[in-house]
Amino acid sequence: MSNQNYYIPHGTYWPIIGSIGISTMFVGFANLIHDVSWGAPVMGLGLTILVFMLFGWLGTVVNESISGIYNKQVDRTFRWGMSWFIFSEVMFFAAFFGALFYARILSVPWLDGAGNNMFTPELWEGFKATWPLVNTPGAIGQSGTAFSTGFELVNPWGLPAINTALLLSSGVTITYAHHALRKDHRNALIAWMIATIVLGVLFLGFQITEYGHAYHEGLKLTSGIYGSTFYLLTGFHGFHVTVGAIMLTVILYRIQKGHFNSENHFAFEGVAWYWHFVDVVWLGLFVFVYWL
Amino acid sequence: MSTISAVAAHDDHHGPEKGLLRWVKTTNHKDIGTLYLWFAFSMLLLGGAFAMGIRAELLHPGLQLMEPQFFNQLTTMHGLIMVFGAIMPAFVGLANWLIPMMIGAPDMALPRLNNWSFWILPFAGAILLSTFFMEGGAPAFGWTFYAPLSTSFAPDSTDFFIFAIHLLGFSSIMGAINIIATVLNMRAPEMRLMDMPLFVWTWLVTAFLLIGAMPVLAGAVTMMLTDRNFGTAFFDATGGGDPVLFQHIFWFFGHPEVYIMILPAFGVISHILPTFARKPLFGYSSMVYATASIAFLSYIVWAHHMFLTGMPVAAELYFMYATMLIAVPTGVKVFNWVATIWKGSMTFETPMLWALSFVMLFTIGGFSGLMLGIVPADIQYHDTYFVVAHFHYVLVTGALWGIIAAVFYWLPKWTGRMYNETLGKVHFWWAVISVNVVFFPQHFLGLAGMPRRIPDYSLQFADFNYISSIGAFAFGLSFVLFTYIVVDCIRNGKPADSRPWYSAKGLEWTLSSPAPYHSFNTPPSRADILAESQHS
Numbered sequence: 148m149s150n151q152n153y154y155i156p157h158g159t160y161w162p163i164i165g166s167i168g169i170s171t172m173f174v175g176f177a178n179l180i181h182d183v184s185w186g187a188p189v190m191g192l193g194l195t196i197l198v199f200m201l202f203g204w205l206g207t208v209v210n211e212s213i214s215g216i217y218n219k220q221v222d223r224t225f226r227w228g229m230s231w232f233i234f235s236e237v238m239f240f241a242a243f244f245g246a247l248f249y250a251r252i253l254s255v256p257w258l259d260g261a262g263n264n265m266f267t268p269e270l271w272e273g274f275k276a277t278w279p280l281v282n283t284p285g286a287i288g289q290s291g292t293a294f295s296t297g298f299e300l301v302n303p304w305g306l307p308a309i310n311t312a313l314l315l316s317s318g319v320t321i322t323y324a325h326h327a328l329r330k331d332h333r334n335a336l337i338a339w340m341i342a343t344i345v346l347g348v349l350f351l352g353f354q355i356t357e358y359g360h361a362y363h364e365g366l367k368l369t370s371g372i373y374g375s376t377f378y379l380l381t382g383f384h385g386f387h388v389t390v391g392a393i394m395l396t397v398i399l400y401r402i403q404k405g406h407f408n409s410e411n412h413f414a415f416e417g418v419a420w421y422w423h424f425v426d427v428v429w430l431g432l433f434v435f436v437y438w439l
Numbered sequence: 440m441s442t443i444s445a446v447a448a449h450d451d452h453h454g455p456e457k458g459l460l461r462w463v464k465t466t467n468h469k470d471i472g473t474l475y476l477w478f479a480f481s482m483l484l485l486g487g488a489f490a491m492g493i494r495a496e497l498l499h500p501g502l503q504l505m506e507p508q509f510f511n512q513l514t515t516m517h518g519l520i521m522v523f524g525a526i527m528p529a530f531v532g533l534a535n536w537l538i539p540m541m542i543g544a545p546d547m548a549l550p551r552l553n554n555w556s557f558w559i560l561p562f563a564g565a566i567l568l569s570t571f572f573m574e575g576g577a578p579a580f581g582w583t584f585y586a587p588l589s590t591s592f593a594p595d596s597t598d599f600f601i602f603a604i605h606l607l608g609f610s611s612i613m614g615a616i617n618i619i620a621t622v623l624n625m626r627a628p629e630m631r632l633m634d635m636p637l638f639v640w641t642w643l644v645t646a647f648l649l650i651g652a653m654p655v656l657a658g659a660v661t662m663m664l665t666d667r668n669f670g671t672a673f674f675d676a677t678g679g680g681d682p683v684l685f686q687h688i689f690w691f692f693g694h695p696e697v698y699i700m701i702l703p704a705f706g707v708i709s710h711i712l713p714t715f716a717r718k719p720l721f722g723y724s725s726m727v728y729a730t731a732s733i734a735f736l737s738y739i740v741w742a743h744h745m746f747l748t749g750m751p752v753a754a755e756l757y758f759m760y761a762t763m764l765i766a767v768p769t770g771v772k773v774f775n776w777v778a779t780i781w782k783g784s785m786t787f788e789t790p791m792l793w794a795l796s797f798v799m800l801f802t803i804g805g806f807s808g809l810m811l812g813i814v815p816a817d818i819q820y821h822d823t824y825f826v827v828a829h830f831h832y833v834l835v836t837g838a839l840w841g842i843i844a845a846v847f848y849w850l851p852k853w854t855g856r857m858y859n860e861t862l863g864k865v866h867f868w869w870a871v872i873s874v875n876v877v878f879f880p881q882h883f884l885g886l887a888g889m890p891r892r893i894p895d896y897s898l899q900f901a902d903f904n905y906i907s908s909i910g911a912f913a914f915g916l917s918f919v920l921f922t923y924i925v926v927d928c929i930r931n932g933k934p935a936d937s938r939p940w941y942s943a944k945g946l947e948w949t950l951s952s953p954a955p956y957h958s959f960n961t962p963p964s965r966a967d968i969l970a971e972s973q974h975s
């Protein structure tokens with residue numbers, strides 16, 4: 148048995164700052180959506196506190212890491228932690244994919260009388276089940292929101308296909324970056340990292356452009372179940388790409404600072420795993436939201 | 440097996456800090472466990488107070504004390520507070536206190552994250568409770584918050600409820616990640632997976648359930664949020680969505696959730712019965728496999744909560760048969776517990792009384808669950824007091840019983856002092872009799888057709904409701920005595936030995952009482968681990 152010690156930090160204020168930040172943010176957001184005037188600034192304040200906390204907390208961890216007090220066992224803890232965190236993210240997306248499949252396979256056909264639901268044709272006269280569901284059964288929702296009807300579909304072989312290529316390539320470039328890191332090829336590493344970030348940012352740019360097109364052609368959050376699943380799935384994915392790109396940028400900065408070597412670079416790998424996860428989610432989106 | 444040691448020896452061997460800020464800053468698993476347990480206990484008293492309000496209203500037929508809307512707020516908040524505020528945090532508190540000691544580790548794997556997991560809870564609880572003081576009152580749609588009650592017809596405060604659920608979910612996921620990393624990475628190098636005590640095993644499986652289920656709940660409340668405020672149509676048929684979709688997503692979380700609340704209790708009971716029967720646990724490995732099987736099955740049975748909301752018959756049959764399957768691993772567990780105490784030299788100290796009554800009363804809850812799982816029978820029982828009786832038998836005399844049994848069993852280890860055994864027994868008999876007076880008559884009420892979640896009822900239900908309410912007041916009062924016993928133990932208890940229970944097995948008993956601030960600075964040896972293992 149070796150004498151390496153497991154590092155156990157003592158006394159920290161970061162978590163309580165994080166709790167204050169995140170609760171302030173949510174309270175502000177809840178007031179914002181109820182049109183309370185102080186909602187937006189309070190939400191901004193909460194977000195600022197949260198970002199401050201993330202910088203402080205992760206900064207502490209980075210400093211501890213480069214000062215060499217983490218051993219292999221701590222490294223394994225981080226690996227388990229990151230893997231299970233990504234699994235939790237997978238399950239979050241699973242809820243929205245589940246909603247998508249449920250609507251496509253079960254509930255939309257049922258509204259048209261499929262599966263012996265003998266009363267629904269009476270309720271929604273003239274409704275035809277299609278997917279994408281362009282015309283909703285009722286024009287006004289129960290919450291009083293009007294569901295907009297009629298929109299142009301996004302052509303999967305336009306921007307979405309380009310975006311698929313971009314994101315898949317970024318999965319390849321980050322793997323090249325990892326190989327370069329393991330061989331201590333610093334310049335190649337930096338080049339591949341920049342390539343990955345550029346591909347990610349390009350993806351986001353095209354995604355925003357595509358949102359603009361879709362919105363102008365009538366596909367909105369209020370377009371019924373198609374718009375709901377389309378925007379929440381792609382929106383949460385886009386949010387995760389944004390977070391991933393920010394993390395990649397931080398990693399690039401840390402590479403410049405010389406924080407990693409060919410042996411010790413969990414932070415790089417954790418972000419790379421996250422990036423691949425975002426990639427895989429996009430494949431699911433491309434196939435089931437845009438294409439089929 | 441890794442050769443790297445789990446030694447935590449610190450250069451600075453300091454104990455706890457002084458002052459109140461210690462509790463805010465702490466990264467120590469025992470401090471955080473204590474915070475969790477006290478938080479859970481205060482939520483238990485609060486949720487219990489809501490229950491007293493509910494039973495006071497139901498003491499007599501007719502509206503007595505409150506508006507129906509407020510009654511609905513009480514039932515909703517009672518359920519939410521008990522599930523997310525009391526039972527779940529109490530088990531995480533037990534995990535924090537016990538898992539590092541049971542696996543020979545110095546602390547949890549991610550101590551700072553551990554602090555955050557706890558310190559989100561008071562904020563989330565405050566946001567949830569603040570809804571009582573908002574215009575339109577607190578959410579009143581039941582703890583299951585079915586759409587469209589929670590989307591189209593809910594008060595504005597529902598959005599605060601949604602964010603409280605998000606926060607509680609963050610906390611649970613971070614806690615679960617920490618527990619998995621601790622169990623898989625912080626075990627004494629010489630401890631193999633199949634050497635782990637059952638409380639550790641059941642918590643490992645529970646943590647997996649949490650990480651699989653809580654994000655789905657986050658998805659469900661996010662869809663609620665956008666349906667309510669941003670015009671999406673997930674749960675709205677006019678937009679092509681379906682309110683039943685909400686129930687599917689909710690119960691995909693909700694069914695694993697009920698095992699999240701009971702599996703750690705199974706672990707606790709598997710520690711207490713062998714100690715006081717003075718026999719090794721019967722069928723250790725089958726207990727582990729049964730736990731894993733229950734966890735797997737819990738993900739594929741969710742729609743048995745929805746037999747009456749509209750489903751193809753084939754789906755109803757599938758969910759019925761899959762549900763019946765859960766009886767097999769659960770039966771294995773109950774069989775093993777009975778076989779453990781069979782011909783044992785039993786003594787009946789307070790933890791043993793709680794554990795034995797757990798086995799009997801939880802089994803009643805399990806059997807009524809089987810009855811509810813049968814589609815044609817469920818058509819009769821659905822949404823009646825029979826359901827209320829069922830889940831209170833599994834959650835009160837199951838989950839809560841496990842927690843109280845654990846408190847009495849490990850209190851000497853935590854405080855270094857013994858509780859008053861006579862008072863402990865008095866409290867047990869008081870609680871176990873009164874809890875049955877509360878919930879047993881509710882079976883009859885349900886079978887006779889009394890619906891749940893109503894403030895008023897027909898006259899023929901009056902007698903059983905009266906009995907149930909009287910029992911509830913008695914049961915509620917028993918927690919005053921419980922509080923006294925615990926506080927009295929902490930302040931005046933006689934010093935406890937490091938192994939206060941003769942023939943108790945487990946690495947935690949090799950540490951002094953109270954346990955040192957850092958659990959194991961040197962990992963226990965293979966011989967120690969085997970000597971303290973639950974193998975027969």
